[in-house]
Amino acid sequence: MLSSAPASAVHTLPSYLQADKLGPWGVYLQQIDRVTPYLGHLARWVETLKRPKRALIVDVPIELDNGTIAHFEGYRVQHNTSRGPGKGGVRFHQDVTLSEVMALAAWMSIKNAAVNVPYGGAKGGIRVDPRQLSRSELERLTRRYTSEIGIIIGPTKDIPAPDVNTNGQIMAWMMDTYSMNVGATATGVVTGKPVDLGGSLGRVEATGRGVFTVGVEAAKRIGLPIEGARVAVQGLGNVGGTAGKLFAQAGARVVAVQDHTGTIGNDQGLDMSALLAHVQAHGGVDGFAGADRMAPQEFWGVACEILIPAALESQITRLNAGQIKARLVIEGANGPTTPEADDILHDKDVLVLPDVIANAGGVTVSYFEWVQDFSSFFWSEDEINARLVRIMQEAFAGIWQVAAEHGVSLRTATFIVACQRILRAREMRGLYP
Ligand SMILES: NC(=O)C1=CN([C@@H]2O[C@H](COP(=O)(O)OP(=O)(O)OC[C@H]3O[C@@H](n4cnc5c(N)ncnc54)[C@H](O)[C@@H]3O)[C@@H](O)[C@H]2O)C=CC1
Numbered sequence: 518m519l520s521s522a523p524a525s526a527v528h529t530l531p532s533y534l535q536a537d538k539l540g541p542w543g544v545y546l547q548q549i550d551r552v553t554p555y556l557g558h559l560a561r562w563v564e565t566l567k568r569p570k571r572a573l574i575v576d577v578p579i580e581l582d583n584g585t586i587a588h589f590e591g592y593r594v595q596h597n598t599s600r601g602p603g604k605g606g607v608r609f610h611q612d613v614t615l616s617e618v619m620a621l622a623a624w625m626s627i628k629n630a631a632v633n634v635p636y637g638g639a640k641g642g643i644r645v646d647p648r649q650l651s652r653s654e655l656e657r658l659t660r661r662y663t664s665e666i667g668i669i670i671g672p673t674k675d676i677p678a679p680d681v682n683t684n685g686q687i688m689a690w691m692m693d694t695y696s697m698n699v700g701a702t703a704t705g706v707v708t709g710k711p712v713d714l715g716g717s718l719g720r721v722e723a724t725g726r727g728v729f730t731v732g733v734e735a736a737k738r739i740g741l742p743i744e745g746a747r748v749a750v751q752g753l754g755n756v757g758g759t760a761g762k763l764f765a766q767a768g769a770r771v772v773a774v775q776d777h778t779g780t781i782g783n784d785q786g787l788d789m790s791a792l793l794a795h796v797q798a799h800g801g802v803d804g805f806a807g808a809d810r811m812a813p814q815e816f817w818g819v820a821c822e823i824l825i826p827a828a829l830e831s832q833i834t835r836l837n838a839g840q841i842k843a844r845l846v847i848e849g850a851n852g853p854t855t856p857e858a859d860d861i862l863h864d865k866d867v868l869v870l871p872d873v874i875a876n877a878g879g880v881t882v883s884y885f886e887w888v889q890d891f892s893s894f895f896w897s898e899d900e901i902n903a904r905l906v907r908i909m910q911e912a913f914a915g916i917w918q919v920a921a922e923h924g925v926s927l928r929t930a931t932f933i934v935a936c937q938r939i940l941r942a943r944e945m946r947g948l949y950p
């Protein structure tokens with residue numbers, strides 16, 4: 518019966534998986550459509566990438582400090598596990614939705630395959646504004662969420678890590694909760710932990726360092742000197758803060774930054790150490806003395822050579838892509854550019870270094886952390902950074918070559934490399950238990 522079912526019945530996606538409203542999941546589906554013609558015989562398996570393998574929605578009830586009970590919605594999505602356990606961060610943000618987490622999990626599958634770390638893709642999140650919670654409320658929320666998703670995570674099943682508004686402390690609580698529930702300390706259940714708890718040296722800076730590393734490689738290939746280059750950064754958190762600092766240390770001038778508190782600029786270059794100290798102390802860039810305030814919409818048209826979106830998805834759209842003056846866009850954030858904006862930037866000869874390679878440094882050092890936890894043998898920071906740089910440079914070089922061979926964008930080239938790896942694994946494993 519099944520073999521005679523019409524192809525359309527087999528291939529039609531259920532409505533909740535469709536790209537009717539182009540949120541992040543819709544963007545991801547379009548990216549998969551763009552790569553499919555380059556997959557050869559593996560295109561037969563491409564449907565597997567258009568559906569998450571497993572998606573869990575959990576209710577996370579906590580008692581607030583004032584005695585009331587609040588309920589938050591949490592998610593953990595495992596998009597694909599053909600190449601290994603699920604791997605990807607956990608986001609705490611008031612706008613988190615299931616379909617956003619599905620897209621973030623799918624981009625993890627692509628990213629992990631692009632740098633060839635032995636993982637599938639996963640992601641999690643809670644729909645909450647963590648700034649509205651006290652520290653003890655945040656701890657209760659994190660622990661309850663960890664218990665709820667405990668049925669699908671584990672050191673060999675799915676390994677969370679930090680993402681927007683989560684950090685080493687949250688990972689420590691997650692590790693402790695999971696460990697209490699299984700009755701043994703399980704350091705390998707999360708990465709991005711504090712170094713004293715089995716975390717890795719270099720993980721905090723790893724994503725920004727990866728952004729910088731591949732940014733320098735791309736700049737070399739288009740003849741753009743870093744020394745003196747003007748850089749604009751959106752998002753001055755873990756990723757954007759480190760990337761901006763490393764570009765400034767290499768002689769570039771960070772001339773504009775934008776975060777959730779404001780937009781500021783300085784043509785002479787912002788003092789990044791002072792700015793990061795201000796952000797640490799005040800929670801954002803607003804009020805920083807060494808800069809002029811700018812209107813938010815001015816940010817995208819700022820005169821610069823390098824633009825680093827390092828905040829949230831869908832920031833560069835058909836509405837602002839035309840204003841961009843940079844020659845190189847390095848995607849520190851996941852999914853910051855819509856496919857329409859990609860096309861506009863391509864027509865303007867702006868090189869886009871896509872998220873799925875540009876921000877892969879974080880998960881690469883997460884992989885090192887996981888390996889170190891399993892062997893209980895820890896490496897020096899120099900060793901970690903050297904391995905990170907080597908992996909990123911090699912992955913970038915391979916992707917550059919595939920882009921040249923097929924005459925496609927770096928995004929499509931990265932998807933070609935990654936989807937081939939995932940689907941080859943899928944094909945070899947087969948379908949049945
Ligand atoms: N933390 C990591 O290791 C990795 C993070 N990423 C991605 O990088 C991006 C940033 O993540 P993190 O730096 O970890 O988060 P974070 O929480 O440390 O920082 C987020 C930054 O974005 C800014 N932001 C938030 N909403 C904004 C808005 N509406 N407009 C402008 N700025 C806004 C915040 O003010 C903050 O500066 C996300 O897309 C994340 O998925 C990607 C790979 C790894």
Ligand SMILES: O=C(O)CCC(=O)C(=O)O
Nearest residue numbers: 605606678680879880883
């Ligand atoms: O370090 C990790 O496991 C994942 C980081 C992450 O969420 C990302 O790369 O988007």
